[in-house]
Amino acid sequence: RLAASIERAVRRETRGGVRNLSVEVNRQGVLLKGRCPTYYLKQLAQHAAMGMPGGNRLTNQIEVS
Numbered sequence: 001r002l003a004a005s006i007e008r009a010v011r012r013e014t015r016g017g018v019r020n021l022s023v024e025v026n027r028q029g030v031l032l033k034g035r036c037p038t039y040y041l042k043q044l045a046q047h048a049a050m051g052m053p054g055g056n057r058l059t060n061q062i063e064v065s
Contacts, residue, residue: 006030006052013048017041018062023049029057039064 003023010021010032018041021034030049036042046060 002052002054003030006049006055009048009052010045013044014041018045021045021062025054029059030054031059032062034062035065036062037064 003025006025007021007023010018010023014036018034018036021032024031024033032045032049036045042060042062042064045062046058049055049058
């Protein structure tokens with residue numbers, strides 16, 4: 001449920017700019033994966049996820065291409 005909430009927040013903040021977005025939540029924290037065209041969108045995705053519970057332990061593996 002938390003992963004789905006984070007995914008919605010990221011999609012909303014980036015206006016769907018992250019392709020193949022996946023969010024994993026486990027004991028180590030939150031893991032973001034996907035692809036986007038700019039570092040700005042990657043940063044927006046990160047900030048959206050950090051604003052959610054568990055977001056203080058975030059790994060951002062979104063690729064910029």
